[in-house]
Amino acid sequence: MLNIKSIPAFRDNYIWLIQNRDQHCVIVDPGEAGVVIDYLESNHLTLDAILITHxxxxxxxxxxxLVRHFPHINVVGPASEAIPGITHSVAGGDQIEIFGHTFRILxxxxxxxxxxGYLGESLVFCGxxxxxxxxxxxxxxTAEEMWHSLQKLSALPDDTKVYCAHEYTAxxxxxxxxxxxxxxxxxxYRDEVNRLRAHHQPTVPTTIGLEKKVNPFLRPDQAEIIKSVSDRTSDLDPLSVFTVLREWKNEF
Known part of the structure; x- marks a missing residue:
């Protein structure tokens, strides 16, 4: 069984830690090293690998x-991006194994x-x-590329836990x-998120099932959303609505 913890970083980042029962772990998207090293040392953990989404x-x-501190770790990342330190390049459709669990690359x-992204059994690290x-x-x-990526995620089972990299929910x-x-x-959901944040609690991971109910970017076919963007575009197919929503959010 994998135990997943979050390590807060910067103002709103989450660095995810995947731990097995033998005090070994894998880190996802370490934007900074100090908080990771402090966490590993205080919890007596051994770092085996790093996963990078972008x-x-x-x-x-x-x-x-982290590589200087743990010189024999593997660093897994996207094959089509130039990221210093990557030791294992992966692309969509590839698979990796983490503590006996298979993760598919999206x-x-x-x-x-x-x-x-890294898709395991009932969970995904989606950066x-x-x-x-x-x-x-x-x-x-492009908006079309992002829309197709979100469609891949929304097609996952509703109970899939979504480990995103930022505390942006509110x-x-x-x-x-x-x-x-x-x-x-x-x-x-707003009321629940307000309660969690008032107590300095994280709002993620979320689930695919919840996001299909509350996330406008997964719901561009809904009547109220279409009505909300109708004064911004005459094209009301899902991709066009999504595109307008993304542009609207940029200026919100």
Whole structure:
């Protein structure tokens, strides 16, 4: 059985730690090394590997120091992105093994052109592709690419846990409620998120099932969402609605 913990970093990043029963672990997207090293030392853990979803510095900045501290670890990352320190390049469709568990690599381009995710049994590490009640900005990819990536994730079983890399939920919900103010699931989720954040608790992981109820970027076929964007576009197919939503969120 894998035990997954979050290590907060910077203002709103989460570095995910996957631990087995023998005090060995794997780190996902270490933007900084110091908080990871402190956590490993205080919990007497041995680092075996690092998984990287994309090249942005807040996901990769800790690689070099962690490799110096743990010189024999593997560093797994996307084959199509130039990331210093990668020892094992992977692409969509590949598989890796973590403590006896198989993880499949998902091609999740959109936020960046080479963005990948790591899909295990009932869980996915999706970097900056899908957030709770939101999705990543389009820094390199197109809206169509991001839409296809989100469709891959939304097709996963509803109980799949989504380990995204940022605590953006409260701000994402403010936008989601502007888009779909009459959604009772959104209203209830906002109240729960406000309660969690008031107690300094994380709002992630989320689940695919929850996101299909509250995330406007997975719901562009819903009547209230279509109505909300109808003054911004005359094209109301799901991709066009998604594109307008992403542009609207940029300025929200």
């Amino acid at each position: 090249h942005h510095a807040d996901h990769t900045g800790g690689i070099s120091e 091609d999740l381009k959109g936020h960046t052109l080479g963005h990948i 900056d592709t899908l957030f709770s009640a939101g999705c990543g900005r389009l820094f390199e990819g 701000s994402n919900l403010a936008f989601a409620l502007a888009v779909e103010p009459e959604n009772p699931e959104l209203q209830a």
